[in-house]
Amino acid sequence: MRQTGNTILITGGTSGIGRALAERFHAAGNKVIIAGRRQALLDEVTAANPGIAGYAVDMVDGAATDAFVQGVLADHPALNIVIANAGIMRAEDASHRRDLSDAEEMIATNLTAPIRLIDALVDHLSAQADAAIVTVSSGLAFVPLAATPTYSATKAAIHSYSQSLRWQLRGKVEVIELAPPAVQTDLTPGQATNAAYMPLQQFTDEVMALFALTPTPAEIQVSTLPFLRHAEAEGRYDATFEALNNSYGH
Template sequence: MRMSGNTIFIPGATSGIGRALAERFHEAGNTVIVGGRRRQLLDEIAAAHPGIDTVEIDMADPASIVAASAQVIARHPDLNVVIAMAGIMRVEDWTHPESFLSSAEQIVTTNVLGPIRLIGAVIEHLRTRADATIVTVSSGLAFVPLRSTPSYNASKAAIHMLSESLRLQLADTSVRVVELEPPAVATDLMPGQRHSRIAMPLDHFVDEVMSILAAEPDVTEVQVERVKFLRHAETRGDYSEVVARLNATDPHA
C-alpha cells in the first residue's frame, strides 16, 4: 500500500484508532473520507481538518452501509482504499444467557457482518482500480482469548480468517488485503481503557503502524511489537502461559 495519493474511506473513524489513522493519512497527502453515525462528530472532524470528507454510516445497518458506500464512490470515484475500522467490545458473562445474548448478537452484527457488508458494497468498484487495498481490523485477541470478552474475541478471530481467505481469492486481482492487528490501545473502546497502564498509547501505536506501512509496502499483517506477544504465542509454544498472563491483567475478570 502506498502512503500518499490514495483515496481512503474509513468507517468508524470519529474517534480512537480510526480517527488517528484518518488524520495521519490526510496529513500524508491522501484524500480521506471519514464515516460515522454521529453527524456532530463528523462535522467537528471536517472543521478541524479541512479537506477530510465525511459521510454518515451505521455499520450495524445493512441499508446504511450500502447507501453510504454508494455516496462515497459517487463523490470519490478514485476510491482505492477501504479501512473497515468500526467495532464494539463488551464484557459478557456466558454463565447467564440472559446477560450476554443481546450483546453477542450486536458484536457479531457490527464487528463481523459490518465489514462483510462493507466489502460487499465496494469490492466491484475496488476491482476497477489499478492499485486497491482492503484493510481489515482484527486484534491480538483474535489469537489469545481475554476471559471477559468472548464474543469480541470470536469476532476478531473471524475477521482474521476472513482476511486470510479474501487474500487468497483476490490474489489475481488488483485488490490487496491487509490485516491490522492492534494490541490494547489507549482508546475508549472499553470503559477505563484510555487510562489503562497496559494499553499502548494511541500516538505510539499509530506512529508504529505508519512506519510499518511505509517500510513494508507489501505487508499483509500489520503487527506492532506489542501485539506479537499475543499473535505468535501458539507458534512459539507458550500459548498457555500467554493466556494466563493476559488474563491475570484483565480488570473485568
C-alpha cells in the same frame, strides 16, 4: 500499499484508531473519507482537518450501508482503499443464561458489517489501480480475553476472513490485516487512561511506519503484538492465555 495520492475510506473515523489514522493519512497527502454514527464528531474531525469528508452511517444497517457506499462512490469515484475499522467491545458473563443483545450487536458490528462493506466495494476496488482493503482484527484474535468472549471470537473470525479474502483477491486487491494490541482509546470504559495500554500516538506512529514498508506486510503488527500473535507458534499458548486472563482480573 501506496503512501500518498490515495482516496481512503475509514469507517469508525470519529474516534480512537480510526480518527488517528484518518488524520495521519490526510496529512500524508491522501483524500480521506471518514464514517461513523456521531454527526457532532464527524463535524469536529472535518472542521479540524479541511479536506477530510465525513458521512454519517450506522454500519449495522445493511440498507443504510448500501446507500452510503453508493453515495461515497458517486462523490469519490477514485476511492481505492477501505479501512474497515468500526467496532465495539463489551464484556459478557457467559457463565449464566443471559440477554444476548450485546453478543448480537458485536457480531453485527465487528463481523457482518465489515463483510457487507467489503462486499459492496469489492467490484469497484478490483477495477482500481493500487487498491487495498484493510481489515481490523485484534491481538485477541489470537489469544481470547475470556471476559469478552464474543468480541474475541469476532476478531478471530476477521483474521480468518482476511486470509480467505487475500487469497481470492490476489493479484487484484491487496488485503492487509491491522491487528492492534491494547491501545488507549474509548473502546471500553477507562481504556483511554489505562497506563498498561499503548498510547494512541505511539500506536499510530508504529502503524504508519509499517504501512510505509515495501511491500506492505500482510499483517500490521506493532511492537507489543507478538506476545499474543505468536503465542501458539512459539509453544507458549496456555501460559499466555493464563497470563492475559489473570492480568485482567477475572
